[in-house]
Amino acid sequence: xxxSVISMKALWHSEVHNEQKWAxxxxxxxxxxxxxxxxxxxxxxxxxxxxxxxxxIAECASRPLYTLPSLAKAGTKKPLQTSRPFNVAHRGANxxxxxxxxxxxxxxxxxxxxxxxxxxxxxKDGVLICHHDVNLDDTTDVADHKEFADRKRTYEVxxxxxxxxxxVDFTVExxxxxxxxxxxxxxxxxxxxxxxxxxxxxxxxxALDAPRVVGIYPEIKNPVxxxxxxxxxxxxxFEDKIVATLKKYGYKGxxxxxxxxxxxxxxxSFAATSLVYISNMTDSPKVFLIDDVTILTEDTNKTYxxxxxxxxxDYIKPYVVxxxxxxxxxxxxxxxxxxTPTDLVARAHSRNLQVHPYTxxxxxxxxxxxxxQDAYLEYDYWINKIGVDGLFTDFTGSLHNFQELxxxxxxxx
Amino acid sequence: xILTRCLPLIWLFLLTACAGxxxxxxPGKGGKSAKLPIQTSRPYNIAHRGSNxxxxxxxxxxxxxxxxxxxxxxxxxxxxxKDGVLICFHDYTLxxTTNVASHKEFADRNRTYEVxxxxxxxxFTFDxxxxxLKKLRxxxxxxxxxxxxxxxxxxxxxEEFxxxAREAPRVVGIYPEIKNPVxxxxxxxxxxxxRFEDKVVETLKKYKYGGSYLSKKxxxxxxxxxSFAPSSLVYISNLIDSPKVLLIDDVTILTEDTNQTYxxxxSDVYxNYIKQYVVxxxxxxxxxxxxxxxxxxxxxxxxKRAHVHNLQVHPYTxxxxxxxxxxxFSQDPxxxxKYWINEIGVDGLFTDFTGSLHNYQEWxxxxxxxxxxxRQLLGQIASLVLPYTKA
Numbered sequence: 001x002x003x004s005v006i007s008m009k010a011l012w013h014s015e016v017h018n019e020q021k022w023a024x025x026x027x028x029x030x031x032x033x034x035x036x037x038x039x040x041x042x043x044x045x046x047x048x049x050x051x052x053x054x055x056x057i058a059e060c061a062s063r064p065l066y067t068l069p070s071l072a073k074a075g076t077k078k079p080l081q082t083s084r085p086f087n088v089a090h091r092g093a094n095x096x097x098x099x100x101x102x103x104x105x106x107x108x109x110x111x112x113x114x115x116x117x118x119x120x121x122x123x124k125d126g127v128l129i130c131h132h133d134v135n136l137d138d139t140t141d142v143a144d145h146k147e148f149a150d151r152k153r154t155y156e157v158x159x160x161x162x163x164x165x166x167x168v169d170f171t172v173e174x175x176x177x178x179x180x181x182x183x184x185x186x187x188x189x190x191x192x193x194x195x196x197x198x199x200x201x202x203x204x205x206x207a208l209d210a211p212r213v214v215g216i217y218p219e220i221k222n223p224v225x226x227x228x229x230x231x232x233x234x235x236x237x238f239e240d241k242i243v244a245t246l247k248k249y250g251y252k253g254x255x256x257x258x259x260x261x262x263x264x265x266x267x268x269s270f271a272a273t274s275l276v277y278i279s280n281m282t283d284s285p286k287v288f289l290i291d292d293v294t295i296l297t298e299d300t301n302k303t304y305x306x307x308x309x310x311x312x313x314d315y316i317k318p319y320v321v322x323x324x325x326x327x328x329x330x331x332x333x334x335x336x337x338x339x340t341p342t343d344l345v346a347r348a349h350s351r352n353l354q355v356h357p358y359t360x361x362x363x364x365x366x367x368x369x370x371x372x373q374d375a376y377l378e379y380d381y382w383i384n385k386i387g388v389d390g391l392f393t394d395f396t397g398s399l400h401n402f403q404e405l406x407x408x409x410x411x412x413x
Numbered sequence: 414x415i416l417t418r419c420l421p422l423i424w425l426f427l428l429t430a431c432a433g434x435x436x437x438x439x440p441g442k443g444g445k446s447a448k449l450p451i452q453t454s455r456p457y458n459i460a461h462r463g464s465n466x467x468x469x470x471x472x473x474x475x476x477x478x479x480x481x482x483x484x485x486x487x488x489x490x491x492x493x494x495k496d497g498v499l500i501c502f503h504d505y506t507l508x509x510t511t512n513v514a515s516h517k518e519f520a521d522r523n524r525t526y527e528v529x530x531x532x533x534x535x536x537f538t539f540d541x542x543x544x545x546l547k548k549l550r551x552x553x554x555x556x557x558x559x560x561x562x563x564x565x566x567x568x569x570x571x572e573e574f575x576x577x578a579r580e581a582p583r584v585v586g587i588y589p590e591i592k593n594p595v596x597x598x599x600x601x602x603x604x605x606x607x608r609f610e611d612k613v614v615e616t617l618k619k620y621k622y623g624g625s626y627l628s629k630k631x632x633x634x635x636x637x638x639x640s641f642a643p644s645s646l647v648y649i650s651n652l653i654d655s656p657k658v659l660l661i662d663d664v665t666i667l668t669e670d671t672n673q674t675y676x677x678x679x680s681d682v683y684x685n686y687i688k689q690y691v692v693x694x695x696x697x698x699x700x701x702x703x704x705x706x707x708x709x710x711x712x713x714x715x716x717k718r719a720h721v722h723n724l725q726v727h728p729y730t731x732x733x734x735x736x737x738x739x740x741x742f743s744q745d746p747x748x749x750x751k752y753w754i755n756e757i758g759v760d761g762l763f764t765d766f767t768g769s770l771h772n773y774q775e776w777x778x779x780x781x782x783x784x785x786x787x788r789q790l791l792g793q794i795a796s797l798v799l800p801y802t803k804a
């Protein structure tokens with residue numbers, strides 16, 4: 001008696017509580033119901049072929065009786081972690097895949113990225129795309145496309161003449177015929193020519209489709225150059241179009257607000273004026289990028305010293321939540337060894353500004369001597385000694401590994 | 414009056430008090446059992462040529478650094494000088510890792526010899542006396558590693574290497590290789606008809622090394638003796654019972670002493686034979702898991718078969734630099750360690766970056782503290798089980 005009750009319970013559990021089994025069972029019940037109904041009608045109304053046909057259609061077209069798991073409400077997604085420095089997948093997992101392609105981003109999400117990062121540029125016809133360089137030479141197979149041979153041009157970009165194939169000379173249709181390639185010869189070359197350039201919309205879709213909450217970190221890239229070369233209808237600027245797209249997909253809310261936690265985002269740029277310009281249009285958190293000590297800002301021609309001065313940090317503070325400096329300016333390097341850290345992080349933190357330096361790479365040519373060719377020692381130094389709030393890394397998997405091993409997230413109760 | 418008579422006594426008393434020994438052993442000379450013992454619960458971290466990722470290989474600082482970084486064993490290659498002194502050095506020529514080229518007084522020592530069937534030219538260790546070798550300074554072999562210690566440190570002797578291990582603040586094992594024994598025995602003659610192998614064992618015995626694997630004696634002074642020459646290992650098997658490891662080179666290389674092929678010495682028949690003399694094998698890792706287009710392929714059955722014969726597997730060599738990491742490891746040496754330790758299941762790893770391996774092992778398989786009381790252990794077990802109990 002007891003035996004059979006237990007086995008009944010087990011049967012019930014396996015047949016009812018198992019989702020797939022339940023779906024199959026429901027289908028069976030429906031099929032039986034339709035069959036029984038069919039038999040009844042057949043006996044009384046004698047139209048077998050019609051009934052068999054309707055049986056078939058009903059069975060195949062029927063909806064399951066419950067919401068499909070993948071359409072379940074967004075609240076069930078695992079939230080963004082906010083208790084340890086952000087793992088920002090710089091151009092996706094570009095240590096393994098060609099940068100800024102769909103697989104690079106999906107791999108980064110797989111590897112545990114908190115944010116996937118991208119650079120936004122524009123095509124000739126004003127479509128926003130994900131691409132880092134203003135020209136296509138180093139990261140696509142444009143050179144193999146004879147039909148575009150005449151598009152090679154020379155432009156002045158940030159005060160220097162540059163020759164190549166520029167994104168602003170190609171329509172989006174033309175651009176998507178190109179194949180992305182791995183920028184560095186010492187990285188995996190096997191995906192060269194396989195994946196296309198993607199648009200800002202596609203990039204956002206990848207983030208929103210992720211099985212957990214994944215933030216985006218788009219950069220308003222080379223806005224001065226883009227606005228010179230591309231004109232949008234109704235007098236809109238590059239920055240306007242970016243914000244419009246973000247809003248279209250529901251990105252809003254200040255840092256750590258409920259809206260923001262549902263769809264996390266940082267908008268970054270080297271051009272402070274662009275960030276100030278969009279500050280009225282969107283309350284999403286912004287990050288001011290800072291280049292090397294010798295480079296002037298592309299929009300205001302300011303020096304490194306100027307834009308990292310106390311005065312400037314006080315000025316920019318109302319518009320941004322943080323800064324993104326090149327890591328070798330925070331801790332200067334001499335003979336490939338780190339020297340004494342500057343006070344930039346301290347001064348930023350005292351103004352409640354986050355610091356997200358770029359870029360962390362595993363390869364030994366990028367690792368300074370004190371780290372013994374071990375990227376994890378570099379992460380340890382920057383996270384525990386310097387105390388940064390986020391890291392742009394080409395190797396999201398390694399950073400995730402390091403963080404999981406040394407500062408695992410608290411287990412859900 | 415009494416004082417003057419007692420003066421000699423007082424003097425004697427003072428003398429005794431000042432010169433006398435303390436009643437307890439000084440902390441620095443504490444009993445051997447006070448040293449943290451060698452760990453034997455996870456794969457061995459073998460510092461290949463010391464911490465040569467950071468410091469020129471096989472120098473004293475390279476070994477000291479490796480011990481600091483947590484090595485279980487410090488590894489070395491033993492060769493000989495002209496006057497028969499055993500030194501720690503990998504190449505039989507001095508060109509790649511010393512500044513011999515800048516020593517004009519040795520310019521005429523550039524010679525050509527036949528080594529394993531082909532002619533090699535350079536400055537050979539057995540053409541220099543120890544005194545002369547000590548004039549040289551080592552340099553970092555790989556140009557992409559730290560060059561700042563070039564020209565600073567001398568070559569050390571085998572005895573100096575042993576001393577570094579013995580003086581470590583915890584028990585650190587040694588892993589010397591009987592290197593190029595055929596070549597050494599050709600060019601160096603020891604008195605009493607002794608061979609290169611005899612001298613190596615002699616030195617080990619002098620410092621009280623011995624004892625079979627995991628014996629009490631072995632645990633006090635852990636040791637593996639390695640060689641690419643099986644006949645040398647067989648030769649010394651009667652001389653010392655310390656565990657030995659047979660090194661296995663690439664698939665195209667013949668053994669230097671018996672001219673046997675890779676296929677021969679990795680066959681089941683051969684394992685059956687050699688396991689009487691060795692406790693393990695040390696293969697080149699790209700033969701254990703073959704590589705194609707810089708991606709690792711499906712593993713061979715070498716490790717499985719070795720383990721069936723109760724032979725340990727200690728592959729060489731793990732390096733952090735991306736040029737040595739196959740692409741499926743995403744330029745991450747920790748991924749490589751994870752693969753070899755967890756998926757392939759090796760028993761020890763020769764690594765140029767002892768610190769990284771130690772880090773990996775400490776994070777993923779930390780050694781349990783031995784000082785926990787039973788009550789503490791039960792508490793620890795309870796907290797491990799708790800997340801999995803039904804609510």
